[in-house]
Amino acid sequence: MQTINKNWLGSLLSIVLLAASTLALADSRQVVNESRSVSANEKIYVEVMSGEITIKAISGNTFSVSGKLDEKATGYEFDSKDGFSRFEMTMPRQVNYNWKDKTNMAELRIEVPVGSSVEFKGVNGNVTVSGIHGSSEIATVNGQITASDLQNSVKLSTVNGEIKVNGASGKVELNSVNGEINDEGSTGRLSYEVVNGKIKAKSQAEEVSISTVNGDAELELSGTKQLKLSTVNGEIEAELRAVSSPRISGSSVSGDIELKLESNANARVALKASAGGSLDNKLSNDKATKAKYGPSRSLQFTLGSGDGSVELTTVSGDIKLEKL
Template sequence: MQMLSAAEAPVAIDEVRQVGANESFEIEVMRGDVVIRVGDDNSFRVSGTLDELAEGYELRSNSGFTYFEVLMPRNINGSRARRAEESDLEMVVPVGSRVSFIGVNVDIDISGVAGGSEVNTVNGNITATGLSDRVDLRTVNGNIRSTDNSGRIDLQTVNGDIRDTGSEGRAYYEAVNGGLDITSAAEEVEVTVVNGSVEAQLRRTRELTLRSVNGDIEVMLTEAISPVIIGSTVSGEIILNLPGNIDAQFNLESHAGGNIINNITDDEVARARFGPARSLDFSTGQGTGIVEMSSVSGRLELHAN
């Protein structure tokens, strides 16, 4: 552990440790900008400058585990914190590492980690490129930019936008007050949005789950002839653009006066004998796949690519 006196802050840091090829890292930085890259050897390096308010840092390695933390005081005066320069750090880890990162007011840029990455920040943006295995990225007030990640992917923000391009594997997306822009080849995709919008271009997705409260979701699905699609919305809309040769059973229901639009076949929407409910049931091809969607007072639309 390296401790600093007030006269030493801010301070530059340049530490190198030999670690394992599959090292597990736990990293904590409260404020600033952090970049995590992969190197071509089995070493961990952290360089840059520490937060002006930092009391020091802790770096320890043992038995395949490395821990790094910028040590901050428990109580930080608001005006003093605004004037002080924040941490600006770059870290290099082995390709096969597993990285767990925790921050508060931090923007983080992470790339190339193959052993799994878990990133959590409260107020900050996350940029992630070329990650694999388990990819878990979460921020409260910030945006997520995900590019060419693969494996089991989990992207979540409360107040922010998510843009995912080139993902593969299994992907889960969630935004409360924000938008989702997805271009993915993941075989399994799950999307949850509350107050926001979703635009998704999906290729070869076999299983798709869509949930919306007041949000709008539009999906373009290609190269998936018999998918399983489950969707629900309260007062938003779900628009599906499906392959023209889709082979599936369709069941759509609207319970409180919402609209159902069918532009795939000539099958018509049925109105309930009593009440505002509506439904649409039909099959295409051999009915191998499943498309089930429901709404309370929203809109459901089907289109053929």
């Protein structure tokens, strides 16, 4: 019986060792563990072609990169000098990727000073970035960007992916093609652009600019004083709360604009629809008038003291004004 137990234990140990060696051989990715002392407002450039990337701001003046490279990577470059730092994962000149296949892509954690300015470029993969108060410019082609607590100058863009933002402030620019933008709690001056996608935002920004092509937008705005709207073959729905005299301008081509304002809004309103477009006004009893020649319609009226302005035009689309 004792001999049988020893043989059994020996076989089990062999299986465990074989499994461990198989896993080790399966993951042939190069390990990275680099760190440098840098300035509090360091200019940092990061380029990672593929992978799951996390960029996090820390209180210390350190720039560090840790984790594993893509299995196809030939190495990496890590430089830091005179206020400029750079990390780049080097890849072969020609490499074929199915961006949905994340097997053995890079997994990297990057830490930067809070006040640094960070520029990231990628192709395939997702990026999570948080806490940077200098400036952030994050761009990827196929993947999702998840961002929180970014300040000052913020530029986020992706082609085939989604952008999720929470608590950004300053000058914020969000751009997606074939994807969605979800923004919550951003302040400052915001710019949204989407093609073949959707925008959903809850913001307290003073200035907001939005552009959609073959895409829709839902905006819940509070305290926004200036709003610019543009859509082609899309639909924009915007609610403006906690502001009585907004300045709003916009246009649509084969698309719709629906705007909801406070019941005590003060503004001079000028609407125009052509090529079969329609105007629906529920802010007052004023009705649109049809042009003597052609299919165009127009509507002008004043709400309250008229301190603000609402100027909207449409070609082959609908404009609708309502009270909150």
